[in-house]
Amino acid sequence: MIQNIDYSKIDLTLPPPAKEPDRQYYFIAKCRQQVEAFAREWGRVPKACVVNYGCQMNARDSEKLAGVLESVGYELTEDENADFVIFNTCTVRDNANQRVYGRLGVLNGYKRRNPGMKIALCGCMMQENSVIEKIRESYRFVDLIFGTHNLYKFAELLDSVFGNRGQGMIIDIWKDTDRIVEDLPVERKYPYKSGINIMFGCNNFCSYCIVPYVRGRERSRSPKDILREIEGLVAEGVVEIMLLGQNVNSYGKGLEDPITFAQLLQEIEKIEGLKRIRFMTSHPKDLSDELIAVMRDSKKICRHLHLPLQSGSTRILQAMNRRYTKEQYLKLVEKIRREIPDIAITTDIIVGFPGETMEDVEETIDVIRKVKYDNAFTFIYSRRTGTPAAAMEQVPEEQVKAGFDRVLKAVQDTAREQAAKYQGCVMEALVEEINEHDPSLLTGRLSNNTLVHFPGDPSLIGSLVQVCLEECRGFYYLGHMV
Numbered sequence: 001m002i003q004n005i006d007y008s009k010i011d012l013t014l015p016p017p018a019k020e021p022d023r024q025y026y027f028i029a030k031c032r033q034q035v036e037a038f039a040r041e042w043g044r045v046p047k048a049c050v051v052n053y054g055c056q057m058n059a060r061d062s063e064k065l066a067g068v069l070e071s072v073g074y075e076l077t078e079d080e081n082a083d084f085v086i087f088n089t090c091t092v093r094d095n096a097n098q099r100v101y102g103r104l105g106v107l108n109g110y111k112r113r114n115p116g117m118k119i120a121l122c123g124c125m126m127q128e129n130s131v132i133e134k135i136r137e138s139y140r141f142v143d144l145i146f147g148t149h150n151l152y153k154f155a156e157l158l159d160s161v162f163g164n165r166g167q168g169m170i171i172d173i174w175k176d177t178d179r180i181v182e183d184l185p186v187e188r189k190y191p192y193k194s195g196i197n198i199m200f201g202c203n204n205f206c207s208y209c210i211v212p213y214v215r216g217r218e219r220s221r222s223p224k225d226i227l228r229e230i231e232g233l234v235a236e237g238v239v240e241i242m243l244l245g246q247n248v249n250s251y252g253k254g255l256e257d258p259i260t261f262a263q264l265l266q267e268i269e270k271i272e273g274l275k276r277i278r279f280m281t282s283h284p285k286d287l288s289d290e291l292i293a294v295m296r297d298s299k300k301i302c303r304h305l306h307l308p309l310q311s312g313s314t315r316i317l318q319a320m321n322r323r324y325t326k327e328q329y330l331k332l333v334e335k336i337r338r339e340i341p342d343i344a345i346t347t348d349i350i351v352g353f354p355g356e357t358m359e360d361v362e363e364t365i366d367v368i369r370k371v372k373y374d375n376a377f378t379f380i381y382s383r384r385t386g387t388p389a390a391a392m393e394q395v396p397e398e399q400v401k402a403g404f405d406r407v408l409k410a411v412q413d414t415a416r417e418q419a420a421k422y423q424g425c426v427m428e429a430l431v432e433e434i435n436e437h438d439p440s441l442l443t444g445r446l447s448n449n450t451l452v453h454f455p456g457d458p459s460l461i462g463s464l465v466q467v468c469l470e471e472c473r474g475f476y477y478l479g480h481m482v
Contacts, residue, residue: 005071007032020152020181027155028071028185034162035073038083038116046083048074053100054090056280057215057244058123060195061151062088065122067185068154076187081110084118086144089125091210093382097125104139111141118161120144122151126173127214130385135169142169148215149174152181176216182225192462193240193276193430194233198226198264202246204283206310207321207388208353208381211246220252223259223267230271239462240276240430241268248279249286262290269300275464276430276447280306284332285323296339304374304449305336308348312367313360316353319392326367333371344374344418344448351407352381352400354392361403368410374418374448375475376411380404419450420472426482427452429467431460452477 007029016026038046048069052062065086066076074084085107090096100121111117119142125131127147135142144161146153150172160170180200188194201216202209230241243265245251251261261279268277277300284307295301311317314325324332336343349364368376380400383390429444435453436443442456444467452467453476469477 007071016156020179021183024068024152024155024181024184027159028068031072031155031158031162034159039073042116045075046073047077047079048084049077049080049082049086051080051085051087051103053088053096054092054124056195056242057197057200057246058088058090059189060197060244061123061148063186063188063195064151064184065154066187068158070187071185072155072158080107081114083114083116084120085110086120086122089121089123091123091125091128091131091214091384093379094384095382097131100125101134101139104135104142108139108141118143120146120157120161122146122148122154124148124210124214128210128386132171132173136171140169145169145171145173147173149177149179152179152184178219180219180221182221182229190432191237193242193432194238195242195244196226196229196233197221197245198243198248199245199251203250204247204323205321207319207392208350208384210384210387213386215246218247218250218254220255222255223252223264226264227267227271230268230274234271234273237462239274239464240278241274243268243277243279245279245281247281247283247286249282249288249291260288260290262288262294265291265294265298265301269298274300277301278304282307284308284329287332287336289335292336292339295343302447302449303340303342304344304346304447306346306348307333307336309364309367309371309376310348310350311353311356311360312364313356314363316356316360316363319355320350320353320389326363330367330370342448344450345371346375346449347371347373347377349376349378349407349411350381351378351404352395354381354389354394356381356395356403358399358403361406364407365410368407368414372414372418373411374450375415378404378408378411416472416474419475419477422450422469422477423472424469426466426468428464429454431456431463431465433461434458450476452479454479454481456481 005025010029012030017023050062050066052059089100107119126145199220201218202212203218205212249261252259312326427446429446429452431442431444433443435441441453444452454467466482467479468482469479471478
């Protein structure tokens with residue numbers, strides 16, 4: 001959704017406006033002149049690549065970065081050997097950091113062959129002081145670094161890079177912000193579905209998690225701005241939206257006129273032309289009876305709930321600062337399944353949290369078997385400097401691996417069992433793409449988030465179709481349209 005702005009009418013002889021987003025549109029217009037100059041000098045349109053790491057919040061941020069780059073005149077590409085490359089980083093696990101460092105080494109080789117190349121880094125990883133120092137010392141070829149709080153200033157920072165003339169790395173990191181800037185350019189990856197930020201930051205401070213330190217405290221967008229954005233997306237052909245927040249269940253608490261997440265969902269449901277509503281992530285401690293009732297009665301909210309468990313051991317949950325017990329979690333799931341029998345429940349599980357024993361792992365497996373998850377993202381605990389858990393006694397690697405293997409097998413067993421129960425059913429699927437392994441098939445997603453592959457014409461992409469689920473292949477189906 002590139003904003004319909006006539007940049008030729010922006011007077012660049014005047015100082016930039018103070019008000020946002022007008023200030024950023026001023027800098028977009030200014031950057032356009034520079035990119036046009038590059039194109040004349042090089043005899044081609046300059047190319048830009050946005051590389052996203054991490055969660056769906058990051059993916060949405062990357063669409064905003066891409067929107068700015070396209071607005072200033074770059075041609076977007078997936079090839080990192082481009083004229084402008086930006087990594088939108090994640091720091092939830094250490095291996096995400098290591099991947100970025102590895103790719104930076106590759107970019108250095110590209111930049112030696114293309115001295116006009118610009119390299120930028122942003123996102124959660126950049127909010128860590130140790131990371132900034134390492135990049136200053138070992139990756140001095142990077143041109144720009146900024147964090148999570150001032151992403152809306154990307155056009156302004158881009159202008160600074162263009163005007164830098166070899167003066168060194170530009171670093172602009174904010175520790176926090178209470179600002180939410182609306183109406184900036186966005187280049188969406190999919191024409192038929194879109195993520196929507198409803199809030200930013202997190203107040204939970206789970207002892208293993210770096211997010212509150214790098215994303216800041218919770219800030220909710222106003223319902224009016226959210227509804228206006230969704231209405232605009234629907235007008236452009238979007239039929240499914242994903243509401244995004246670190247803890248969507250606490251949405252609205254800090255607004256001048258507080259509104260619950262359930263009430264926001266009821267307002268979104270009224271939007272004509274919108275077919276499907278998804279959301280993530282839900283914290284179990286904040287999932288209300290009101291929300292369960294709204295989901296139960298909704299015609300548009302998908303029959304899928306992502307409800308992170310993290311551990312099935314009450315002792316470990318307390319050490320994680322999750323603020324619920326094993327028994328409370330199971331009682332909540334029982335209530336959800338009673339009210340919404342056809343719902344699919346997925347989760348996150350961490351194995352190897354400091355102090356975890358094999359008895360704790362067995363508690364987690366017990367929850368998996370009782371809940372019967374449709375799927376789960378299982379992770380080995382990753383020590384994050386700056387979090388309380390980093391100072392706790394770590395679990396031996398052999399024990400972690402043994403526990404992880406047991407948890408993974410339990411998840412796979414219940415997921416197969418849950419998926420198989422739909423065999424022979426006819427269900428509605430949103431056609432998302434041509435199957436990457438077999439171009440004769442389309443790939444669709446059911447309301448419960450299960451994938452189904454079936455023959456069909458590519459013109460159906462973005463449509464809702466009825467599909468008979470013929471054969472369960474463990475975690476997906478083969479089927480045919482009816």
